[in-house]
Amino acid sequence: MDSALRIEDVRLTPILIKDPPLLNTQGVHQPLTPRLVVEVETRGGITGLGETYGDTAYLALARPLAAALPGRSVTDVNGLFRLAADVCGAAPAGVVDGRVDAGGLRGVRTAEKLRLSVVSAFETACLDALGRSLGVPVHALLGGRVREEVEYSAYLFFKWAAHPGAAPDAWGEALDPAGVVEQARRFEAAHGFGSFKLKGGVLAPEREAAAIRALAGEFPGRPLRLDPNGAWSVATALAVAAELGDLLEYLEDPVTGTPAMAEVAARTDVPLATNMCVTTFAEAPEAFARGAVRIVLCDHHYWGGLHRTRELAALCRTYGVGLSMHSNTHLGISLAAMTQVAATLPQLAHACDTHYPWQTDDVVTVPPRFRAGRLAVSDAPGLGVDLDRDRLADLHRRWLDDDGTLRDRDDAAALRRARPE
Ligand SMILES: O=C([O-])[C@@H](O)[C@@H](O)[C@H](O)[C@@H](O)C(=O)[O-]
Numbered sequence: 003m004d005s006a007l008r009i010e011d012v013r014l015t016p017i018l019i020k021d022p023p024l025l026n027t028q029g030v031h032q033p034l035t036p037r038l039v040v041e042v043e044t045r046g047g048i049t050g051l052g053e054t055y056g057d058t059a060y061l062a063l064a065r066p067l068a069a070a071l072p073g074r075s076v077t078d079v080n081g082l083f084r085l086a087a088d089v090c091g092a093a094p095a096g097v098v099d100g101r102v103d104a105g106g107l108r109g110v111r112t113a114e115k116l117r118l119s120v121v122s123a124f125e126t127a128c129l130d131a132l133g134r135s136l137g138v139p140v141h142a143l144l145g146g147r148v149r150e151e152v153e154y155s156a157y158l159f160f161k162w163a164a165h166p167g168a169a170p171d172a173w174g175e176a177l178d179p180a181g182v183v184e185q186a187r188r189f190e191a192a193h194g195f196g197s198f199k200l201k202g203g204v205l206a207p208e209r210e211a212a213a214i215r216a217l218a219g220e221f222p223g224r225p226l227r228l229d230p231n232g233a234w235s236v237a238t239a240l241a242v243a244a245e246l247g248d249l250l251e252y253l254e255d256p257v258t259g260t261p262a263m264a265e266v267a268a269r270t271d272v273p274l275a276t277n278m279c280v281t282t283f284a285e286a287p288e289a290f291a292r293g294a295v296r297i298v299l300c301d302h303h304y305w306g307g308l309h310r311t312r313e314l315a316a317l318c319r320t321y322g323v324g325l326s327m328h329s330n331t332h333l334g335i336s337l338a339a340m341t342q343v344a345a346t347l348p349q350l351a352h353a354c355d356t357h358y359p360w361q362t363d364d365v366v367t368v369p370p371r372f373r374a375g376r377l378a379v380s381d382a383p384g385l386g387v388d389l390d391r392d393r394l395a396d397l398h399r400r401w402l403d404d405d406g407t408l409r410d411r412d413d414a415a416a417l418r419r420a421r422p423e
Pocket residue numbers: 024025026105106107108201229231277328329330331
């Protein structure tokens with residue numbers, strides 16, 4: 003093994019980034035939300051980047067993994083899973099409690115999901131370092147790209163004009179169908195997105211269906227998705243599916259859990275998609291056997307990295323299940339990783355989700371630009387993004403200065419603080 007590829011040092015930098023008051027079924031996004039930047043430096047002096055959730059539970063698992071990496075090779079990404087199982091220990095008490103994840107809306111929070119989300123950032127950083135060392139893009143390490151551009155979808159949210167006590171943001175309020183259509187127009191004008199996803203589970207279901215109808219009126223024939231994150235009953239999901247029918251490209255997690263999803267799926271022709279009931283390999287067999295989902299949203303943070311995202315794609319292909327891509331709040335390192343892996347997935351037939359246009363902070367030197375809703379797939383070595391160290395230091399300072407209130411994303415707590423009633 004080339005000793006230049008051995009890991010010399012690993013740096014973890016938790017940061018807080020600005021986030022607008024976007025609403026979901028749990029509550030509202032906090033004004034600042036945590037992310038973790040992982041840097042893996044080789045003995046050859048090359049640094050690879052990764053990004054993942056930065057809440058304290060993830061940090062607690064990332065620290066021992068970072069400490070165990072020096073001396074190992076950046077080529078040994080398969081070994082990360084065993085290593086993480088050995089060194090990370092249990093998730094901190096109280097965070098794996100069988101409830102739906104407070105910030106991620108990714109189904110029930112388990113120790114394995116937390117660990118895989120941490121491993122994903124180390125895997126990405128190792129692949130970035132390996133690609134830079136070899137002078138090849140990350141997609142080449144995954145078998146090569148099958149497309150030159152990756153299409154993304156506009157991610158629309160019901161939202162407040164401002165966080166409590168703060169000045170209105172640049173987007174303004176969107177609490178009705180007209181507000182959603184206006185937001186979609188602005189997304190289209192700024193980034194050229196051709197398809198639209200609306201985060202639901204916020205207003206009454208019929209108001210959310212009305213917003214989809216308003217979008218269909220404004221953008222005839224465009225793919226539209228609605229995602230209430232499991233907030234509805236089976237009866238409500240069936241009523242919305244019957245009302246919207248062909249207007250929907252897919253309905254995402256209308257209800258919670260595989261049995262309820264299967265019940266809805268059996269009684270509607272509208273395709274059901276998920277990033278909540280199939281988020282680990284263990285959850286796939288039952289959901290696929292019951293026909294609960296027609297599309298799985300992959301997410302390299304959830305599944306343990308870019309290689310495992312490709313394994314998920316193979317599993318979906320085997321069972322005739324479609325593939326789309328999920329997003330949570332993220333920065334440019336994650337977007338670069340999403341784009342690299344998406345470029346290698348032949349059956350990715352839906353535009354990928356991204357929260358990126360909502361972020362005003364970033365840690366990469368050149369922020370990505372969407373053209374016609376697409377990002378060009380970088381052929382530069384590694385992920386094709388560089389770290390802005392000054393920006394990283396500023397955002398880390400924000401994390402250090404926080405008294406702990408915002409170091410964990412909790413949309414429900416943020417809503418309770420804003421609207422105690
Ligand atoms: O950021 C949000 O509010 C989303 O609801 C996010 O937490 C979800 O994980 C996600 O985007 C989804 O598609 O379910």
